[in-house]
Amino acid sequence: MTPTLCRSALGAVCLMPLLLHAAGPQPDLTALPLEQLMSLEVVTASRFPQRVSEAPGTVTVITSDDIRVYGYRTLADALRSVPGLHVSYDRNYSYIGVRGLATTGDYNSRVLLLIDGVRANDNIYDQASLGSDFPIDLDLVERIEFAHGPGSSVYGGNALFGVINVITRSGADLAGGEATVGAGSGRALQGRASWGRRFDNGTEILVSASGLRSRGGDLTYPELAPLGVAGGVVRGLDYDRNRQFLAQFAHGSWGLQLVHAERTKGIPTAAFDTAPGAAGNFTKDSNSSVALRYDGPLRGDTDLAARAYYGRYRYSGDYVYDVPPLVINRDLADGRWWGVEARVVSSAWQGHKIVAGAEYQSDTRKEQANFDVNPRAVYLQDRRRGERFGVFAQDETMLRRDLRLNAGVRYDHVDGGRGIFNPRAALIYTPAPRTSFKLIHGRAYRAPNAYELFYAAPGPGGQKGNPELRPERIRTTELALEYFTFAGWRLAGSVFQHQVRDQIAAIIDPGDGLQVFRNGGSVRSSGATAEVEHLWSSGAKLRASYSHQRALDGAGNWAVNSPRHLLKLNAAVPLGAGLRAGMELQHTSVRRSLAGEVPAFTLANFNLLVPLGVRGDELSFALYNVFDKRYADPGGPEHLQDRIPQDGRTVFGRLRIRF
Amino acid sequence: MRAAAAALTALVLALGGPAALGQPVQEYELKTAFLYNFALLTDWPRAASVPQDPEFRICVIGRNPFGNSLAHLQGKPVHGRRIALRDIESPSAARECQILFIASSGAGPLNEIIDSLGDSSVLTVTESRNDRATGAVITMLTQEKRVTFAVHLGAARRAKLHISPRLLRVAARVAED
Numbered sequence: 001m002t003p004t005l006c007r008s009a010l011g012a013v014c015l016m017p018l019l020l021h022a023a024g025p026q027p028d029l030t031a032l033p034l035e036q037l038m039s040l041e042v043v044t045a046s047r048f049p050q051r052v053s054e055a056p057g058t059v060t061v062i063t064s065d066d067i068r069v070y071g072y073r074t075l076a077d078a079l080r081s082v083p084g085l086h087v088s089y090d091r092n093y094s095y096i097g098v099r100g101l102a103t104t105g106d107y108n109s110r111v112l113l114l115i116d117g118v119r120a121n122d123n124i125y126d127q128a129s130l131g132s133d134f135p136i137d138l139d140l141v142e143r144i145e146f147a148h149g150p151g152s153s154v155y156g157g158n159a160l161f162g163v164i165n166v167i168t169r170s171g172a173d174l175a176g177g178e179a180t181v182g183a184g185s186g187r188a189l190q191g192r193a194s195w196g197r198r199f200d201n202g203t204e205i206l207v208s209a210s211g212l213r214s215r216g217g218d219l220t221y222p223e224l225a226p227l228g229v230a231g232g233v234v235r236g237l238d239y240d241r242n243r244q245f246l247a248q249f250a251h252g253s254w255g256l257q258l259v260h261a262e263r264t265k266g267i268p269t270a271a272f273d274t275a276p277g278a279a280g281n282f283t284k285d286s287n288s289s290v291a292l293r294y295d296g297p298l299r300g301d302t303d304l305a306a307r308a309y310y311g312r313y314r315y316s317g318d319y320v321y322d323v324p325p326l327v328i329n330r331d332l333a334d335g336r337w338w339g340v341e342a343r344v345v346s347s348a349w350q351g352h353k354i355v356a357g358a359e360y361q362s363d364t365r366k367e368q369a370n371f372d373v374n375p376r377a378v379y380l381q382d383r384r385r386g387e388r389f390g391v392f393a394q395d396e397t398m399l400r401r402d403l404r405l406n407a408g409v410r411y412d413h414v415d416g417g418r419g420i421f422n423p424r425a426a427l428i429y430t431p432a433p434r435t436s437f438k439l440i441h442g443r444a445y446r447a448p449n450a451y452e453l454f455y456a457a458p459g460p461g462g463q464k465g466n467p468e469l470r471p472e473r474i475r476t477t478e479l480a481l482e483y484f485t486f487a488g489w490r491l492a493g494s495v496f497q498h499q500v501r502d503q504i505a506a507i508i509d510p511g512d513g514l515q516v517f518r519n520g521g522s523v524r525s526s527g528a529t530a531e532v533e534h535l536w537s538s539g540a541k542l543r544a545s546y547s548h549q550r551a552l553d554g555a556g557n558w559a560v561n562s563p564r565h566l567l568k569l570n571a572a573v574p575l576g577a578g579l580r581a582g583m584e585l586q587h588t589s590v591r592r593s594l595a596g597e598v599p600a601f602t603l604a605n606f607n608l609l610v611p612l613g614v615r616g617d618e619l620s621f622a623l624y625n626v627f628d629k630r631y632a633d634p635g636g637p638e639h640l641q642d643r644i645p646q647d648g649r650t651v652f653g654r655l656r657i658r659f
Numbered sequence: 660m661r662a663a664a665a666a667l668t669a670l671v672l673a674l675g676g677p678a679a680l681g682q683p684v685q686e687y688e689l690k691t692a693f694l695y696n697f698a699l700l701t702d703w704p705r706a707a708s709v710p711q712d713p714e715f716r717i718c719v720i721g722r723n724p725f726g727n728s729l730a731h732l733q734g735k736p737v738h739g740r741r742i743a744l745r746d747i748e749s750p751s752a753a754r755e756c757q758i759l760f761i762a763s764s765g766a767g768p769l770n771e772i773i774d775s776l777g778d779s780s781v782l783t784v785t786e787s788r789n790d791r792a793t794g795a796v797i798t799m800l801t802q803e804k805r806v807t808f809a810v811h812l813g814a815a816r817r818a819k820l821h822i823s824p825r826l827l828r829v830a831a832r833v834a835e836d
Contacts, residue, residue, distance in 0.1 A: 029692035030731055034700070034829060037692055065832060490828070534828070578835050 035484050056396075056406040056426030057151075057440055058480050058494055058529075062144040064169070069572045069582035071607030071622035072138055073190075073652065075166065076130040081570050082146045083529045083545035086563055086588055087130070088633035090644050091219075091238055092265050092283060094131035098148070098161035100525040100549035100562040101498060103505065109446060110472075112151060112159040115166050116257060117305075118291045119155075122313035123335040123363045123386070126158055126449045135261030135287040137192055137210040137244050139180065139656075142169045149496070150444030150476045153408045153424035156359065156390045160444045160474045160500070168257075170250060171196035171204035177659040184622075184652030186238070188214035196248075204250040214240045217647070219268050223640045227270075229277040237268035237279065253296030262286040267319075271638045273461055275322040283317040302346040310338045318373075328373040333451075336365040355408070356393040363387060363415075366450040370457050379457045384450060386415040394424075404428040414447040420471060438480045445471045448504055452517040463515040470519050472504045490533040497526040503554070506637065515637075521554025525562075543570045558592050561634045563600075565589035578611040593634035595642040601631035616658045624650045689806050690799055691728040694784065697797060698737045698758060700823035703780050715740040716755060718747045720772065721762030724786075750775040761785045761795060770794055773814075780818050796820065800831060807831035 029037060060082045062072075072078040076087045076094035086097045096108055103110070109126035112119065115136060121128050129135065144166050151159030174196030182190040189212070196206035216238025225232035242263040249256045267274070267281040274281050291309040298304045317331040343357025363386035370380040394408025409423040424442030431437075448469035456465045480494035500523040509516050527549030534542050547566040551559035567587035574580050584605040591598050604626040610619040625648055632643035694717065715737045719725070723746060735742045745756065750772045753759045759781050761772055773783055773794045783795040796814040800807050809832040815822050827833050 029688050030695045030735070032692065034696045034825065037689065037696065063831075484828075534824075574835050580835075 056424065056428070056438065057442075057478070058148045058438075058492070060146045060148070062146075064142050066570075067138050067141060067144075068620070069580055069607065069609060070570060070584055071582060071605065071620060071624075071652070074131050075134045075138065075144065075164075078138065078144055079130065079146065079164070080586060081543070081568055081584065083531050083568065084148065084527075084547040084549065084566060085146070086566060088561060088644075089131070089646060090271075090633065090636060090639060091269055092267055092271070093127075093129075093133065096128070096130060096161075097561060097563075099496060099498060099527060099529075099547070100551035100559065100564075101161055101500070101523065102559075102561040103503075109158060109449060110160040112155055112157075112163045113166070114155075114163065115259070115289075116168055116291070116293075117165065118289070118293075118307055118309050119339075119361075120166075120287070120289070120311075121158055122287070122311075122333075123337045124313065124315075124333045124366055124368065124450045126446065127313075128158075128164065129285065129287065132212060132240050132242050132265070133261075133263040133285045133287075135244060135259050135289075136166060136168060136246060137208065139178075139192060139210075140169050140194065140206075140208055140246055142167045142173060148494075149440065149478055150422070150424060150442040150474060152412075152422035152444035153410045153442055154355070154392055154394060156392075156410060156412050156422075157388070157414065158446045160446055160472070161498075168246070168248065169196070169206065170198075171206040171248065172198035174206055178656065179659070180654055180656045182652060182654035185647075185650035186214050186216045188212065188240075188652065190654070202251060204248070206246070206248040208244075208246045210242075210244040212240065212242045216240060216266065216268070219645070221269065221641055221645075224270060224276040227276040234268045234277050237266045237277075237281070239266040239282075240264075253294050255291075255293045255295070257291045257293075258289070260286075260288045269635070269639050269641055269644065271640075272319055273321075273640075274319045275326060278320040278322070278326065280318055280320040280326075280328060283315065286312075286314040288312045298344065299348070301348045302344055304342065304344050306340070306342040308338075308340045310336075312336045327375075330369075330371055330373055332367070332369040334365055334367040335363070335450075337361055337363045351398050353396040354393070355395075356391075358391045359389070361388045368450065368455055379459075379462075380455065382450075382454045382456070384454065386450075388412065388414045388447075402430050404430075412445075412447075414471075417447065417471070420445055435483045436481070438478075438482075440478045440480070441476070443473065443475050445473045446504075447471050448517070452504055458514075460513065461515075464509070464512075466516050466518065469504060469517060470502050472519070473501045475499045475501070490531075492531040492533075493529060495526075495528045497524070499524050523551065523553055523559060525549055525551035525559075540573045541571070544568065560592050560594060563589045563591050567602075580609045582607040582609070591634055593642045594637060598632045598634050598643050601629055603629055603631070616656075618656045620654045620656070622652045622654075624652070685728070686801060686806065687725045687728045688731075690786070691725060691731055693799060693806065693808065694729075694758065694760065695732055695735065695737075697782060697784060697826065698742070700826040701782055702821040702823070703738070703757060703782075704819045713740055714743040715757050716743050716745050717758045717760065718745040718753060718756035719760045719762060720747050720750065720753065724762055725760075753781060754779045756781055758782045758784060763787070776818075778817055778819070780820060782818065782820055783814065796822075809834060 062078050067078060079085050079096060080087050084099045088095045093107060096111055107125045108128035108130060111128050113121055113128035147163045149162060151163040155163055174194060177195045180192045192210035194208035198204045215236060218233055218235045219238055220233050222232045244261040247258040264282055264284045270276040289309060289311040291307060294306045296304060313335040315333040319329045321327050321329055339361035341357060341359035343355060346354045366386060367383040368380060371378040390410055390412040392408060392410030396404060396406040398404050405427055407425040409421055411419055411421050413419045422443045422445055426438055426440040429437040453467055453469055454465045455463055457463050476498045478494055478496040482492045484490055502519040503523050504517050505520045506515050506517050527547060529545060529547040531545040545568045550564060551562040553559045569585040572580060572582045587602040589600045605624045606626050607620060607622040612619055628649040632645045635641045635644045729744055732742045733744055747753060753776060761769060761783060763786055784797045785793050785795040786799045787793055796811055796818060798809045800809060808830055810822055810827060810830045811834050813835060
């Protein structure tokens with residue numbers, strides 16, 4: 001204790017460290033290199049705050065500053081900048097591909113989406129909503145973490161290709177009111193009003209409401225011309241509207257989060273053989289959730305995190321068929337679930353960091369229906385319940401001063417099926433403070449979902465259920481290197497191999513012509529990623545990555561929707577007077593589509609931030625696809641279009657004010 | 660053999676084993692280590708210090724939250740000098756400091772303290788729960804069990820301080836203002 005420092009300080013403040021010290025000696029942290037002190041703590045990879053360099057796996061972090069400076073408007077936009085990821089859009093939903101693994105006609109059921117650590121995939125399609133249907137406004141996101149590779153050893157089902165954890169801002173982050181208005185191409189209008197603060201007693205509150213309304217541009221589909229659409233041009237069908245509400249309360253170790261969002265999207269592509277050019281094709285997705293959380297110490301060296309949650313997902317799709325006359329076929333899904341989970345993080349045993357937990361989820365409703373509205377004809381009415389249960393444990397232990405082993409396993413039991421074990425082990429070698437090598441091997445799975453098991457609609461082009469489906473599994477091996485140069489450059493690289501077994505995929509049963517999901521063969525992907533990142537003293541930053549990936553389908557052919565090369569460049573530069581510019585370049589190589597190929601393309605995006613005044617008011621102006629590049633994504637089996645053309649150059653301007 | 664194991668254990672502990680293992684550390688132990696790194700990774704203009712001055716002064720104004728954590732730094736070498744710790748009462752004494760930590764309570768209005776420093780080469784450090792600009796060169800942020808920091812380059816320029824890219828590389832936010 002330094003007397004000089006305590007002479008003027010209050011006695012109690014000087015006594016406290018003494019009491020704290022009685023619990024055990026504190027290590028001298030000043031002996032550690034800055035990077036080790038500083039490397040971001042990550043909640044995703046092992047479910048406890050952990051530094052990126054220690055996470056068993058490669059984690060990419062997108063910060064709220066990245067979201068602002070690069071002008072990301074959807075979670076899908078932000079994920080496009082992650083090494084090895086590519087996102088396709090069919091003008092209804094956004095679909096993520098990871099390290100060359102992507103399936104057409106799957107609703108992102110192979111990535112786990114977490115919002116503040118709570119599962120956000122629904123319980124019918126296991127869908128991860130990444131586009132305008134993602135329930136949280138990106139302005140309210142503090143960071144997005146993408147943990148590459150299998151996460152089932154901690155998180156359970158659906159964490160096959162990776163885990164997306166979206167961490168929201170708190171009331172203290174907001175510290176006042178904030179409002180935005182924006183407008184852009186496709187007659188898009190967007191607005192948000194938020195307010196948050198931390199009160200003197202420690203209570204934090206955040207409330208926010210946002211909305212988007214976009215007419216969408218006119219689109220040309222030559223495939224529709226022979227079907228009676230003049231010139232193949234569809235007008236006013238690409239509309240997109242959403243509403244998002246978020247409320248958060250926190251006090252001490254407790255937190256409560258309420259989310260409600262709904263999104264209505266027109267379907268311009270005449271998907272599922274609907275009447276081409278008809279105005280009544282749309283989907284409406286609603287997500288609502290309540291989560292109560294507790295994060296606090298059990299004892300000095302053991303923390304408890306507990307969650308109780310309720311979730312509801314509703315989907316309604318109107319599909320207009322020219323029978324004739326025009327008939328509206330309505331497709332409905334209603335999923336409801338609640339769950340509890342608890343985990344402890346303990347360092348009570350010297351040299352070990354143990355995480356153990358259990359989770360129970362009750363699917364109180366998994367309902368699917370399909371019927372013609374008028375004349376009414378019911379084709380499907382299927383309502384089920386279900387439950388899932390999982391327990392897991394993970395230990396990180398130091399084998400040598402420079403060598404650590406992180407090993408864990410989770411056991412899951414879903415809806416009376418057979419139990420399934422998913423282990424993961426990582427060996428982390430740190431020969432020098434700024435260098436780490438990680439060798440990771442892990443398995444992950446997903447259980448077949450209600451849609452794949454039970455959806456059935458008779459007749460031509462229909463579908464039938466398959467209750468015999470088995471879980472789909474993946475096995476991944478990865479070697480990753482991370483190195484910080486003395487000047488602060490981060491260099492990272494990895495080589496990986498993924499092998500999917502019993503892949504659940506849709507085929508047409510030759511016996512009756514109906515679509516059915518079956519466990520297929522083995523899909524493999526292997527490749528390598530290299531990444532470089534730097535931040536200059538001027539405030540400029542740069543992140544660049546290249547991924548080479550080779551994915552083969554069950555028959556040993558080049559997999560559909562799997563680019564071999566992905567090149568990404570993100571740069572932000574200060575322009576003086578507080579102005580900042582963010583630029584992105586993204587190259588996606590040629591991909592196989594269901595019937596042919598879609599060509600390679602390079603996109604450039606540009607965003608300018610203009611500060612107004614001192615309160616943090618800001619004007620932003622974004623140009624997406626600056627060079628108006630014509631490009632397309634492969635269409636899924638429900639589309640007539642083998643290639644789905646994407647937007648040319650679009651603009652979006654926005655004003656943010658704080659009060 | 661047992662002696663070798665004991666020696667290995669001691670080595671592991673001595674080399675910062677517990678921290679590397681991720682045991683929770685006290686907030687102000689960590690903030691102390693950050694202060695030390697800020698000292699190492701900032702360059703002060705030569706004119707700002709008398710060359711013979713053997714002391715590198717880290718001062719705290721307001722209600723000192725560090726307890727005895729800061730004592731780790733006493734006498735440590737920085738830029739060829741030895742760290743000396745000072746509790747100061749009034750901002751007028753702060754011009755003698757290389758680093759001024761402005762406590763969140765008991766220090767008086769933050770902007771007045773910073774204004775009173777004028778363009779003296781003092782690395783001002785404060786702490787906050789949100790990343791709104793504080794006027795200080797470095798703001799340490801505690802959020803969600805993490806301690807990060809934001810650097811304000813405009814404030815650094817006014818104080819004629821050069822912040823190492825290595826420090827900026829790991830900052831949660833680098834602001835131009």
